[in-house]
Amino acid sequence: xxxxxxxxxxxxxxxxxxxxxxxxxxxxxxxxxxxxxxxxxxxxxxxxxxxxxxxxxxxxxxxxxxxxxxxxxxxxxxxxxxxxxxxxxxxxxxxxxxxxxxxxxxxxxxxxxxxxxxxxxxxxxxxxxxxxxxxxxxxxxxxxxxxxxxxxxxxxxxxxxxxxxxxxxxxxxxxxxxxxxxxxxxxxxxxxxxxxxxxxxxxxxxxxxxxxxxxxxxxxxxxxxxxxxxxxxxxxxxxxxxxxxxxxxxxxxxxxxxxxxxxxxxxxxxxxxxxxxxxxxxxxxxxxxxxxxxxxxxxxxxxxxxxxxxxxxxxxxxxxxxxxxxxxxxxxxxxxxxxxxxxxxxxxxxxxxxxxxxxxxxxxxxxxxxxxxxxxxxx
Amino acid sequence: xxxxxxxxxxxxxxxxxxxxxxxxxxxxxxxxxxxxxxxxxxxxxxxxxxxxxxxxxxxxxxxxxxxxxxxxxxxxxxxxxxxxxxxxxxxxxxxxxxxxxxxxxxxxxxxxxxxxxxxxxxxxxxxxxxxxxxxxxxxxxxxxxxxxxxxxxxxxxxxxxxxxxxxxxxxxxxxxxxxxxxxxxxxxxxxxxxxxxxxxxxxxxxxxxxxxxxxxxxxxxxxxxxxxxxxxxxxxxxxxxxxxxxxxxxxxxxxxxxxxxxxxxxxxxxxxxxxxxxxxxxxxxxxxxxxxxxxxxxxxxxxxxxxxxxxxxxxxxxxxxxxxxxxxxxxxxxxxxxxxxxxxxxxxxxxxxxxxxxxxxxxxxxxxxxxxxxxxxxxxxxxxxxxxxxxxxxxxxxxxxxxxxxxxxxxxxxxxxxxxxxxxxxxxxxxxxxxxxxxxxxxxxxxxxxxxxxxxxxxxxxxxxxxxxxxxxxxxxxxxxxxxxxxxxxxxxxxxxxxxxxxxxxxxxxxxxxxxxxxxxxxxx
Numbered sequence: 001x002x003x004x005x006x007x008x009x010x011x012x013x014x015x016x017x018x019x020x021x022x023x024x025x026x027x028x029x030x031x032x033x034x035x036x037x038x039x040x041x042x043x044x045x046x047x048x049x050x051x052x053x054x055x056x057x058x059x060x061x062x063x064x065x066x067x068x069x070x071x072x073x074x075x076x077x078x079x080x081x082x083x084x085x086x087x088x089x090x091x092x093x094x095x096x097x098x099x100x101x102x103x104x105x106x107x108x109x110x111x112x113x114x115x116x117x118x119x120x121x122x123x124x125x126x127x128x129x130x131x132x133x134x135x136x137x138x139x140x141x142x143x144x145x146x147x148x149x150x151x152x153x154x155x156x157x158x159x160x161x162x163x164x165x166x167x168x169x170x171x172x173x174x175x176x177x178x179x180x181x182x183x184x185x186x187x188x189x190x191x192x193x194x195x196x197x198x199x200x201x202x203x204x205x206x207x208x209x210x211x212x213x214x215x216x217x218x219x220x221x222x223x224x225x226x227x228x229x230x231x232x233x234x235x236x237x238x239x240x241x242x243x244x245x246x247x248x249x250x251x252x253x254x255x256x257x258x259x260x261x262x263x264x265x266x267x268x269x270x271x272x273x274x275x276x277x278x279x280x281x282x283x284x285x286x287x288x289x290x291x292x293x294x295x296x297x298x299x300x301x302x303x304x305x306x307x308x309x310x311x312x313x314x315x316x317x318x319x320x321x322x323x324x325x326x327x328x329x330x331x332x333x334x335x336x337x338x339x340x341x342x343x344x345x346x347x348x349x350x351x352x353x354x355x356x357x358x359x360x361x362x363x364x365x366x367x368x369x370x371x372x373x374x375x376x377x378x379x
Numbered sequence: 380x381x382x383x384x385x386x387x388x389x390x391x392x393x394x395x396x397x398x399x400x401x402x403x404x405x406x407x408x409x410x411x412x413x414x415x416x417x418x419x420x421x422x423x424x425x426x427x428x429x430x431x432x433x434x435x436x437x438x439x440x441x442x443x444x445x446x447x448x449x450x451x452x453x454x455x456x457x458x459x460x461x462x463x464x465x466x467x468x469x470x471x472x473x474x475x476x477x478x479x480x481x482x483x484x485x486x487x488x489x490x491x492x493x494x495x496x497x498x499x500x501x502x503x504x505x506x507x508x509x510x511x512x513x514x515x516x517x518x519x520x521x522x523x524x525x526x527x528x529x530x531x532x533x534x535x536x537x538x539x540x541x542x543x544x545x546x547x548x549x550x551x552x553x554x555x556x557x558x559x560x561x562x563x564x565x566x567x568x569x570x571x572x573x574x575x576x577x578x579x580x581x582x583x584x585x586x587x588x589x590x591x592x593x594x595x596x597x598x599x600x601x602x603x604x605x606x607x608x609x610x611x612x613x614x615x616x617x618x619x620x621x622x623x624x625x626x627x628x629x630x631x632x633x634x635x636x637x638x639x640x641x642x643x644x645x646x647x648x649x650x651x652x653x654x655x656x657x658x659x660x661x662x663x664x665x666x667x668x669x670x671x672x673x674x675x676x677x678x679x680x681x682x683x684x685x686x687x688x689x690x691x692x693x694x695x696x697x698x699x700x701x702x703x704x705x706x707x708x709x710x711x712x713x714x715x716x717x718x719x720x721x722x723x724x725x726x727x728x729x730x731x732x733x734x735x736x737x738x739x740x741x742x743x744x745x746x747x748x749x750x751x752x753x754x755x756x757x758x759x760x761x762x763x764x765x766x767x768x769x770x771x772x773x774x775x776x777x778x779x780x781x782x783x784x785x786x787x788x789x790x791x792x793x794x795x796x797x798x799x800x801x802x803x804x805x806x807x808x809x810x811x812x813x814x815x816x817x818x819x820x821x822x823x824x825x826x827x828x829x830x831x832x833x834x835x836x837x838x839x840x841x842x843x844x845x846x847x848x849x850x851x852x853x854x855x856x857x858x859x860x861x862x863x864x865x866x867x868x869x870x871x872x873x874x875x876x877x878x879x880x881x882x883x884x885x886x887x888x889x890x891x892x893x894x895x896x897x898x899x900x901x902x903x904x
Contacts, residue, residue: 051561077615080618081617084617084618089501089618092618093618096618096619100513100514100515103515103517104515115608115609115610115655116608116611119610119611119612121611123611123612125612126564126611126612129564130564132563132564133563133564136563137563137650140646140650140651141650141651141652141653142565142604142608142649142650142651142652142653143564143650145608145652145653146564146565146607146608149608149611150611153611167653174653176653176654177653205658207658207661208656208658242583243584
C-alpha cells in the first residue's frame with residue numbers, strides 16, 4: 001500500500017468521523033429512502049422552502065407529504081399557513097380544522113405512563129424544528145430532550161437514545177435524562193440496561209411517579225414481580241387523588257380490583273363516555289363479583305366497543321378476537337376473555353392470560369394484570 | 380370555559396398604563412361568552428394604603444369587565460419573604476400561580492396574557508369561549524401583532540370594546556399590522572407570553588410557573604419549554620384569533636433597562652430545562668395555604684363599603700358647610716369637627732385587610748364610638764384594641780377589646796392616635812379659641828406618652844406574623860402642637876389642614892436626633 005493510498009484511507013476515516021460527529025446534532029442519518037417517497041424528508045424540504053418564500057413549491061411538497069402520510073397533521077397545517085398568507089383564509093381554516101380533527105381522533109396512551117409516552121402521533125414538525133435548533137444551540141439539554149422525546153413518542157427508541165446519550169456525555173447520570181433513557185431502552189427490549197438507568201433516575205427523583213412506572217414495567221419484564229409491585233404501590237402513593245384514571249391504571253396493572261374500582265368510578269365522573277374507563281370498571285366489577293347493571297353498547301365497529309359487548313354477552317370470545325385487528329387489541333381481548341372465564345373455567349382463563357403474557361409487550365396494562373392473575377392461579 | 384390570568388400592581392409600569400389596561404380588560408371581557416369565564420388579576424405588592432390597580436381604574440371598565448374580573452390581592456407582607464432575592468416589586472411566576480390555584484375548577488383552559496393585549500377572533504361571530512370550546516386538548520400560542528402607541532392612545536375609547544375590536548380588524552390591513560414573527564421552538568412565536576393557552580389540568584400537573592424565576596423575563600419561555608415537553612408539541616390558534624399588543628416603549632418600564640436589564644438566566648430556565656415538572660415546589664406553588672384577599676368590582680366595592688361605614692356612623696350634615704380656622708393664634712386650640720374628620724380617617728383604613736387589628740389611642744369618646752360603628756359597617760372583622768391606660772373611653776363599645784397597652788401592641792396591625800379635646804361635644808363650634816381643661820390636658824398627655832412608646836418600639840413589638848412596619852394614623856395633627864410630635868416619629872406627607880389626618884410609617888432616622896427621639900419615646904412617661 002502506498003503512502004498516498006494510506007493517506008487517502010486515513011483522510012476518509014477522519015472525514016467519516018467528522019461527518020458522524022456533526023450528524024449527532026442533526027438527523028442521525030441512517031440510510032434514508034429517496035426524498036420523493038419519504039414524507040418526512042418532503043416535509044422538511046417544504047418547510048425550508050416555505051420559510052424561504054417559495055410557497056408554490058413548498059405547497060406542492062406539503063400536499064405530496066400529506067398524500068404519502070395521511071396522518072401527518074403538520075403537512076396539513078403548513079398548507080393551511082401558506083393558504084392563509086396567500087389570502088385564502090377559508091381554505092386555510094379548513095386545513096387547520098382537518099389538523100384538529102386528526103388530532104382529536106388520536107387517543108392518548110395510558111395516563112399512568114410518563115408524559116412523553118402519553119402522546120401517540122407523528123412529531124415530524126417537532127423533530128425538524130428541534131434539529132434546526134440544535135444547529136445553533138448544541139450543548140444544552142432542552143433541544144436534545146425534546147427531539148429525543150419526539151422520536152420516542154413516534155416509537156423510534158434508537159434515535160431517541162442517541163439524543164439522550166448526547167446529553168449524558170456532558171451531564172452524566174442526569175436523573176431526568178436517565179429516566180428517558182430507561183424508557184428508550186425498555187422500548188428496545190433491553191430491560192436489564194433500562195433498569196440500571198431507572199435506578200439512577202429514581203435515586204435522583206424519588207418522588208416522580210412516572211419513573212417508577214417505567215422501572216416497574218422493566219422489573220416485571222425481567223421477572224421481578226415483587227419489586228415491580230413495590231414500584232407500582234409507591235406510584236399509587238405518589239399520584240394525586242385527582243388523577244383517578246392514572247391511579248386506576250396502576251391498580252389494574254396490580255390486578256388490585258378493590259383499589260381500581262373507585263378510581264374508575266371517579267374517572268368516569270370526569271369522562272363519562274370514555275370506553276376504556278367503562279371497560280376497566282366492568283373488569284373490576286366482574287372480578288369483585290359485583291353486578292354491573294345494564295351495559296350500553298352503541299356500536300361494535302369501533303374499538304374497544306367489542307370488549308364492552310363481550311361483557312354484555314352480545315359477542316362471543318371468538319367474535320371479539322376476530323375484531324381485534326392489532327397485536328395490542330388481541331392482547332386486550334384475550335385478557336378480557338380470561339377475566340370473564342375465570343369464575344367458571346380457571347383453566348381457560350389461565351390459557352388466555354398465558355397468551356397475553358407471551359404475546360403482549362410488558363408495557364401494556366393487560367400484560368401486568370395477566371401476570372398477577374397467573375400468579376394467583378398458581379402458574 | 381377559560382380563566383384569563385394577568386397580573387400587575389397599582390404603579391406606573393410603562394407609558395399610560397391606565398389606558399392600556401382598561402382597553403385590554405374591556406376587550407378581553409368582550410370576547411368571553413361562557414358563564415364560567417373569568418379574568419383573574421393578581422394585584423401584587425401594591426402598598427397597603429393604596430387600592431388595587433383595577434379598583435383605581437374601575438370607572439374606565441365596562442360592566443362586563445367588572446362582572447368577570449376577580450382580583451386577588453397579594454399584600455406587601457406576603458411578598459416580603461422574597462424581597463431580598465429580587466430587584467422587582469411585582470413577581471410574575473408567583474402572581475400567575477396564586478391565580479391558577481384559585482381559578483374556577485370548572486374551566487378547562489387557562490389563558491396567560493398581559494394587561495395590554497386585545498384578542499380578536501377572526502370569525503366575528505365567534506367568541507374566544509367558542510373557539511376554546513371547540514379545539515382538542517393541547518398547548519396553544521398565537522403570534523403577537525404590535526400596535527403603534529399613537530393608535531391605541533389616540534383612537535381607542537377605553538369603554539368601547541366592540542368598537543376597538545372592529546377598528547383592529549380594519550387597521551390590521553390598512554396599517555399592515557399583522558406580521559407573524561416565528562421563533563425557535565419551543566417558543567413558536569416571539570413575545571409568546573401574551574397568549575399561551577394551556578389546560579388547567581396540565582398546569583396543575585406541571586406545578587405552575589417556576590417560582591425560582593425572580594428576576595423578570597423568560598417566565599413565558601420557561602412555561603413554553605415545559606409545556607412543550609409535557610404535550611410534545613406547541614400548537615397554534617393563528618387561524619382562529621389574532622392578538623394585538625399595545626406597544627408601550629415610548630417610556631421604558633421598570634424592568635427594562637436596555638442592555639443593563641437584569642434577567643432570569645436563559646440557559647437555566649429555557650435551554651437546560653429537562654422536565655416539565657417542578658418537584659421542589661410541587662406542594663406549595665401558588666401558596667395554597669396562604670389567605671389571599673379576593674376583591675370584586677361588581678359587588679361590595681370600596682365605595683359601597685365606605686358609604687356603608689359613614690352612613691352607619693354619621694347623619695348627613697344639616698347645613699351647607701361648617702367652618703374652621705388655621706390662623707396661628709389658634710395653634711393650641713385642639714377642637715376639630717368629628718363628622719368632617721371621620722370620613723378622612725375611614726379613607727385611611729379602607730384598603731387594609733378586613734381582619735386587621737387596629738389600636739385606637741385617643742381622647743374623645745365620641746370618636747371611638749362612631750369610628751367603631753363605621754369600622755364594622757365597612758366590613759372589618761378584626762378588633763379595635765384600646766389600651767386600658769386610655770381613660771374616659773367607652774370600652775364597652777361593640778367590637779372594642781380593652782387590655783394593657785404592652786400586650787395590645789403585639790397584636791396590632793395599625794394604629795390611630797387621636798389628639799382631641801376630651802370634653803368637646805360633637806356639635807360644638809371648632810377652632811374658636813377654646814381653652815383646654817385640666818382633664819383634657821391629662822388625657823392628651825396620656826395619648827402623647829403612648830404614641831411615643833408605640834412609635835419608638837414599633838419594630839420590636841410587631842406581631843409574629845409581621846415583618847413590615849405598621850402604619851400610624853394621626854388624627855388632628857396638622858397646624859397644632861402635635862404636628863411636630865407626630866412628624867418627628869412618623870414619616871408622613873404634608874397634607875391639607877382640612878382633612879385633619881396624617882399617616883405614615885415610623886421614621887428610620889439614623890442621626891443623633893433620631894436616636895435621642897427613639898430613646899425618649901421608649902422611656903416616655
